[in-house]
Amino acid sequence: MLNVAIVGASGYTGLELIRILYRHPEVAVTCLTSEQSAGKRISEIFPTLRGRCDLVLENLEPVRVAEKADVIFTALPHKAAMEVVPTFLKLGKQVIDLSADYRLSDPQTYGAWYEPHLNPANLKKAVYGLPEIRRSKIKGAKLVANPGCYPTSIILGLAPLLKQGLINPHSIIADSASGVTGAGRAAKVDSLFCEVNEGYKAYGVGGVHRHTPEIEQELSLLAGEKLMVTFTPHLLPMDRGILSTIYAAPSKETTTEALIKLYDKFYSGEPFVRVLPQGSLPSTSFVRGSNFCDISPLIDSRTGRIIIVSAIDNLGKGASGQAVQNMNIVCGLPETMGLEGLALFP
Numbered sequence: 324m325l326n327v328a329i330v331g332a333s334g335y336t337g338l339e340l341i342r343i344l345y346r347h348p349e350v351a352v353t354c355l356t357s358e359q360s361a362g363k364r365i366s367e368i369f370p371t372l373r374g375r376c377d378l379v380l381e382n383l384e385p386v387r388v389a390e391k392a393d394v395i396f397t398a399l400p401h402k403a404a405m406e407v408v409p410t411f412l413k414l415g416k417q418v419i420d421l422s423a424d425y426r427l428s429d430p431q432t433y434g435a436w437y438e439p440h441l442n443p444a445n446l447k448k449a450v451y452g453l454p455e456i457r458r459s460k461i462k463g464a465k466l467v468a469n470p471g472c473y474p475t476s477i478i479l480g481l482a483p484l485l486k487q488g489l490i491n492p493h494s495i496i497a498d499s500a501s502g503v504t505g506a507g508r509a510a511k512v513d514s515l516f517c518e519v520n521e522g523y524k525a526y527g528v529g530g531v532h533r534h535t536p537e538i539e540q541e542l543s544l545l546a547g548e549k550l551m552v553t554f555t556p557h558l559l560p561m562d563r564g565i566l567s568t569i570y571a572a573p574s575k576e577t578t579t580e581a582l583i584k585l586y587d588k589f590y591s592g593e594p595f596v597r598v599l600p601q602g603s604l605p606s607t608s609f610v611r612g613s614n615f616c617d618i619s620p621l622i623d624s625r626t627g628r629i630i631i632v633s634a635i636d637n638l639g640k641g642a643s644g645q646a647v648q649n650m651n652i653v654c655g656l657p658e659t660m661g662l663e664g665l666a667l668f669p
């Protein structure tokens with residue numbers, strides 16, 4: 324049995340981790356932390372947990388947290404994560420970090436898009452935790468940098484094409500739309516009901532969203548050359564889910580049938596990627612509450628462009644589901660343990 328701590332348990336990804344881990348047969352959740360609600364029961368913050376998980380939230384004291392856990396999920400805002408992760412690692416704990424702090428391998432790039440990195444030494448230890456492209460490295464990792472939600476949907480959507488050199492890597496455009504839980508649970512005007520309800524808007528337009536360097540880092544590795552993407556995030560008036568529509572120019576003529584065949588082969592054996600049959604398209608509603616990424620590649624027969632549509636739950640494959648998948652890999656457990664059936668029984 325693994326003793327697991329969730330640091331930042333009173334946030335949305337924290338709640339989703341609790342929801343998943345309480346069904347996990349090899350996990351005991353032993354410690355939950357919160358900044359503002361320490362001393363309260365988690366079930367006071369999230370009444371859905373009443374009678375299922377009534378642990379008292381603790382202050383984030385890294386040494387005390389580490390005493391109670393073998394594996395620690397850090398579900399904190401960026402910067403707050405890298406303030407505590409070094410202590411967890413020093414104490415020999417396995418860390419799955421859901422924040423952006425260890426995703427960019429180059430501290431200068433992190434500094435340019437976020438702020439100066441506080442812990443560049445541990446960047447070398449971190450493995451980017453997208454199992455479908457990095458499984459063997461994740462196996463031995465002490466620190467897993469769980470990918471961002473938008474990057475997960477875009478990288479999985481493009482990996483087969485870039486690996487096979489089937490698109491011009493400099494032609495990629497990705498439009499992604501997210502539910503509002505993607506912005507976290509902390510109160511902000513932009514997340515208020517009246518600000519988001521019945522509206523649909525783009526934000527971070529013009530290459531300024533902080534997921535851009537993360538997407539470019541991983542796609543460049545897949546392509547074997549440095550590339551840039553045009554990435555535009557959008558906010559959807561719904562609570563959870565991400566749909567990405569991605570466009571690229573093919574490097575040679577192809578068909579929708581051939582693309583589906585390629586994706587089927589690339590993702591064969593992958594438990595959480597579903598390549599949809601021709602004529603079907605992904606929807607956030609089909610992956611809601613699950614760890615699935617649904618993908619449809621196709622050809623726009625008029626322009627010849629390739630279009631890939633992918634859907635995930637931002638709190639599932641985009642965060643906590645993927646984090647548990649990574650924990651399973653790191654700890655030598657069956658990769659799907661605790662994650663199967665989530666969509667059917669949310």
Ligand SMILES: NC(=O)C1=CN([C@@H]2O[C@H](COP(=O)(O)OP(=O)(O)OC[C@H]3O[C@@H](n4cnc5c(N)ncnc54)[C@H](OP(=O)(O)O)[C@@H]3O)[C@@H](O)[C@H]2O)C=CC1
Nearest residue numbers: 331333334335336358359398399400422505507508509642
């Ligand atoms: N939401 C999503 O869809 C995704 C989120 N992520 C990333 O995962 C991380 C967590 O996200 P999310 O759950 O949405 O965020 P929330 O804002 O919902 O929750 C953040 C949690 O961290 C705690 N916290 C905040 N600041 C501090 C601090 N300085 N010290 C200690 N604890 C602190 C909060 O406590 P309190 O409640 O008391 O304020 C809360 O428990 C973030 O880095 C986010 O970017 C990654 C992929 C998707």
Ligand SMILES: CC(=O)N[C@@H](CCC(=O)OP(=O)(O)O)C(=O)O
Nearest residue numbers: 422423471472501502503505506
């Ligand atoms: C809808 C929304 O606001 N989404 C967030 C990204 C989601 C996320 O949590 O990103 P990180 O894991 O990299 O922090 C945003 O655009 O900043």
